[in-house]
Amino acid sequence: MARKADRDQIRKQNRSIILQTLRRKGPMARIDLGHITKLSPATVTAITSDLLDHGLIEGIESDEPKAPQARGRPRSLLRLNPDAACVVSIRISVNTIDLSLTNFAGETFFSKRVPFESAHADAANFPSTLVGAVRRFLNEAGASADKVQEIGVAAQGVVETDAGLVVWSPAFAGRKIPIVGPLEEAFHADCLISNDTNMITEALHWSDPERYSGTFAVVMLDYGVGMGLYLDGRLFAGANGTAAEFGHANHIPGGALCRCGKRGCLEAYLSDYALVRAASRLPETTDPTDIKAGVASLTRLIDRAAANDADALQAFHDAGHVLGYGLARIVALIDPKTIVLTGAAMRAFAFMEEAMRQGLEEALVADLRENFTIDVLPWNEDYIRRGLVAQAMSRMDRNFTGDDIEPRVSLPGAAAEGVGA
Amino acid sequence: MARKADRDQIRKQNRSIILQTLRRKGPMARIDLGHITKLSPATVTAITSDLLDHGLIEGIESDEPKAPQARGRPRSLLRLNPDAACVVSIRISVNTIDLSLTNFAGETFFSKRVPFESAHADAANFPSTLVGAVRRFLNEAGASADKVQEIGVAAQGVVETDAGLVVWSPAFAGRKIPIVGPLEEAFHADCLISNDTNMITEALHWSDPERYSGTFAVVMLDYGVGMGLYLDGRLFAGANGTAAEFGHANHIPGGALCRCGKRGCLEAYLSDYALVRAASRLPETTDPTDIKAGVASLTRLIDRAAANDADALQAFHDAGHVLGYGLARIVALIDPKTIVLTGAAMRAFAFMEEAMRQGLEEALVADLRENFTIDVLPWNEDYIRRGLVAQAMSRMDRNFTGDDIEPRVSLPGAAAEGVGA
Numbered sequence: 017m018a019r020k021a022d023r024d025q026i027r028k029q030n031r032s033i034i035l036q037t038l039r040r041k042g043p044m045a046r047i048d049l050g051h052i053t054k055l056s057p058a059t060v061t062a063i064t065s066d067l068l069d070h071g072l073i074e075g076i077e078s079d080e081p082k083a084p085q086a087r088g089r090p091r092s093l094l095r096l097n098p099d100a101a102c103v104v105s106i107r108i109s110v111n112t113i114d115l116s117l118t119n120f121a122g123e124t125f126f127s128k129r130v131p132f133e134s135a136h137a138d139a140a141n142f143p144s145t146l147v148g149a150v151r152r153f154l155n156e157a158g159a160s161a162d163k164v165q166e167i168g169v170a171a172q173g174v175v176e177t178d179a180g181l182v183v184w185s186p187a188f189a190g191r192k193i194p195i196v197g198p199l200e201e202a203f204h205a206d207c208l209i210s211n212d213t214n215m216i217t218e219a220l221h222w223s224d225p226e227r228y229s230g231t232f233a234v235v236m237l238d239y240g241v242g243m244g245l246y247l248d249g250r251l252f253a254g255a256n257g258t259a260a261e262f263g264h265a266n267h268i269p270g271g272a273l274c275r276c277g278k279r280g281c282l283e284a285y286l287s288d289y290a291l292v293r294a295a296s297r298l299p300e301t302t303d304p305t306d307i308k309a310g311v312a313s314l315t316r317l318i319d320r321a322a323a324n325d326a327d328a329l330q331a332f333h334d335a336g337h338v339l340g341y342g343l344a345r346i347v348a349l350i351d352p353k354t355i356v357l358t359g360a361a362m363r364a365f366a367f368m369e370e371a372m373r374q375g376l377e378e379a380l381v382a383d384l385r386e387n388f389t390i391d392v393l394p395w396n397e398d399y400i401r402r403g404l405v406a407q408a409m410s411r412m413d414r415n416f417t418g419d420d421i422e423p424r425v426s427l428p429g430a431a432a433e434g435v436g437a
Numbered sequence: 438m439a440r441k442a443d444r445d446q447i448r449k450q451n452r453s454i455i456l457q458t459l460r461r462k463g464p465m466a467r468i469d470l471g472h473i474t475k476l477s478p479a480t481v482t483a484i485t486s487d488l489l490d491h492g493l494i495e496g497i498e499s500d501e502p503k504a505p506q507a508r509g510r511p512r513s514l515l516r517l518n519p520d521a522a523c524v525v526s527i528r529i530s531v532n533t534i535d536l537s538l539t540n541f542a543g544e545t546f547f548s549k550r551v552p553f554e555s556a557h558a559d560a561a562n563f564p565s566t567l568v569g570a571v572r573r574f575l576n577e578a579g580a581s582a583d584k585v586q587e588i589g590v591a592a593q594g595v596v597e598t599d600a601g602l603v604v605w606s607p608a609f610a611g612r613k614i615p616i617v618g619p620l621e622e623a624f625h626a627d628c629l630i631s632n633d634t635n636m637i638t639e640a641l642h643w644s645d646p647e648r649y650s651g652t653f654a655v656v657m658l659d660y661g662v663g664m665g666l667y668l669d670g671r672l673f674a675g676a677n678g679t680a681a682e683f684g685h686a687n688h689i690p691g692g693a694l695c696r697c698g699k700r701g702c703l704e705a706y707l708s709d710y711a712l713v714r715a716a717s718r719l720p721e722t723t724d725p726t727d728i729k730a731g732v733a734s735l736t737r738l739i740d741r742a743a744a745n746d747a748d749a750l751q752a753f754h755d756a757g758h759v760l761g762y763g764l765a766r767i768v769a770l771i772d773p774k775t776i777v778l779t780g781a782a783m784r785a786f787a788f789m790e791e792a793m794r795q796g797l798e799e800a801l802v803a804d805l806r807e808n809f810t811i812d813v814l815p816w817n818e819d820y821i822r823r824g825l826v827a828q829a830m831s832r833m834d835r836n837f838t839g840d841d842i843e844p845r846v847s848l849p850g851a852a853a854e855g856v857g858a
Binding site: 174183184191192230231232243245247248250252253254255256257258259260261262264265266268269270276277278279280281341344345346348349350351352353375378379380381383384387388 | 595604605612613651652653664666668669671673674675676677678679680681682683685686687689690691697698699700701702762765766767769770771772773774796799800801802804805808809
């Protein structure tokens with residue numbers, strides 16, 4: 017006979033499955049819920065009763081016209097109570113904090129971008145900046161902080177998930193910025209910080225688990241260089257939560273100067289400032305902080321390449337070659353089924369592809385080049401938010417019982433957008 | 438209530454725990470077995486009865502003197518039946534096949550090294566060479582092929598575990614050498630092929646699970662360069678079983694010529710031929726096949742360095758610097774808790790260490806250098822066999838029911854050596 021701990025585990029898991037199904041597929045009848053989840057009618061009835069009691073789901077009447085031969089009561093559907101709880105997603109990048117609020121039904125109904133000064137942000141001042149920004153954001157959204165069950169944070173740079181801090185990031189002047197502690201204390205909600213590319217990885221697995229499972233890698237070329245690793249069916253964070261620092265894996269000893277202060281990191285060849293530096297024919301030792309870069313500069317550079325500008329084309333060609341070497345190392349060490357390339361720089365993939373394939377061929381023995389595919393994913397910043405929401409929702413489904421749920425309050429519901437859209 | 442599949446799973450697991458405990462700790466009474474495994478007396482009795490019925494364990498009388506106050510029957514102990522089944526371990530390296538035979542009690546009682554000609558070995562001829570060598574080996578050991586339950590194979594080079602073949606290896610002239618299929622067909626036993634360094638990794642986890650768990654990496658510097666990755670509590674093989682090819686991860690684009698035909702692989706700076714090439718001041722494009730190398734040459738080179746030979750010292754210094762860069766990439770991508778360095782070249786670690794630390798510092802941003810330790814493990818070739826035996830025993834404990842066990846036959850039992858010694 018299963019022990020009590022096992023039974024609780026199974027019930028929790030079935031509960032999660034039902035909540036996720038309603039979130040993905042929308043309102044449905046108990047019988048359809050049973051068909052889709054493959055849970056028995058008795059299990060569906062027991063779990064949905066409990067969820068109804070706790071106000072996490074609610075019954076509505078179907079507005080579908082009844083089939084002509086149908087008789088009796090209108091069909092009763094179950095749906096998630098959108099106001100049961102909410103999730104705050106926070107993305108921190110250079111000079112900006114992107115905030116969004118997602119209700120229990122998975123609809124993101126309020127978003128805002130808040131500027132801050134990366135150049136002056138450090139461990140002493142950033143926590144209060146962040147907490148203040150979230151508090152104002154919730155006020156503007158008309159949402160009660162009590163409703164916030166989970167806070168998901170994605171940051172660019174080296175993130176230590178276990179310690180809940182950003183070790184080092186171009187978004188901060190200081191190092192070791194505490195994030196999780198201050199947010200949990202201020203809002204009494206669970207909080208998790210992840211590397212931004214990990215969140216893209218999570219979103220890919222969430223939206224297409226057939227294709228993105230097992231062992232795959234995501235490389236994001238953008239203002240920086242990010243990586244997410246999904247290994248043996250799980251997001252991989254390393255022993256301290258700092259794994260997948262592709263951008264700071266060395267490419268050439270003593271090579272181009274990186275924003276981290278070291279020389280020859282992949283980022284120093286692949287990121288926005290590296291591309292601008294190369295296209296401007298500046299020495300590769302030029303200090304990245306002296307280079308006017310960012311996504312806007314990257315966009316202009318891509319436009320120049322599209323207009324056949326020789327320096328811009330050469331810069332993307334050379335970056336493609338370096339990328340090929342970087343991917344070859346990933347294949348040798350990780351042996352992924354798929355490598356996903358994404359980020360703002362992917363608009364320039366056509367200018368990089370040939371040299372990238374050349375680099376892969378130069379760097380990798382033929383037998384290891386046969387077993388993986390490269391997917392180029394049109395860039396959509398929303399992937400990071402979707403991954404944050406998917407991860408936070410899944411934590412919430414496991415942990416939120418609704419025991420302390422309060423009477424319904426009204427939340428603004430305009431311009432709702434599905435998380436899985 | 439737990440489903441039948443779950444109950445079978447739990448019973449199998451408890452059975453494994455009891456077999457492993459008897460193998461690690463030696464003969465013991467049922468009551469001690471219960472204390473150590475934390476299984477209930479009823480479970481211990483049920484499982485040991487079943488194991489006795491199937492001849493996998495046997496009862497013996499303790500020869501310990503009874504305590505003065507003890508009364509009644511002599512204490513009855515349970516021990517593994519050493520003749521219940523056996524495991525063949527095979528290590529394939531350049532020009533040699535190392536074979537050993539381990540009985541059900543985990544005692545390796547017969548070992549042999551068989552030469553073969555790597556230069557002429559290919560997919561067409563090697564399978565019959567190998568099957569013939571194993572058949573002769575079993576005859577010499579006086580062991581029946583029927584007793585062989587598991588065959589574990591470790592090979593140097595690029596191994597595809599899922600397909601059961603060696604993709605490419607310095608041990609073979611040809612590529613894609615089938616190993617698992619021919620052995621399973623000839624001996625009707627389960628067979629698994631692994632990268633040799635993976636087996637060291639397995640052996641470390643087996644012998645010191647406190648220290649070697651979670652996420653750690655093993656680097657073996659020897660005739661070649663090997664790596665094993667233990668990620669999130671599991672040996673990691675990648676999507677196709679070819680992960681952890683540290684030796685063929687590129688170090689410098691267009692760099693030193695590697696045995697694999699590519700330029701700049703880490704192996705082309707760190708392996709036996711690379712060190713001999715550097716110490717002989719040969720150009721780094723010298724074909725590795727034209728260099729007389731191997732473990733003996735490596736040993737001579739270490740002796741020269743110990744005698745203060747400048748060329749030998751410089752070769753190890755330079756290799757140490759490259760190693761530091763290679764490890765830095767592992768830390769950036771994998772974030773291991775520990776990196777274990779081992780292999781025949783570790784005798785020269787004193788000549789490499791300073792440059793290795795220098796390389797790590799040059800290649801890795803400071804924050805990422807704080808969270809891992811490097812263990813240098815005195816080299817012992819036996820680790821590979823121990824890992825093979827540990828892995829094969831654990832497969833056997835899960836799968837071998839003893840249903841088809843035959844009456845006891847006598848196996849030579851001389852010079853038995855414990856697997857966990």
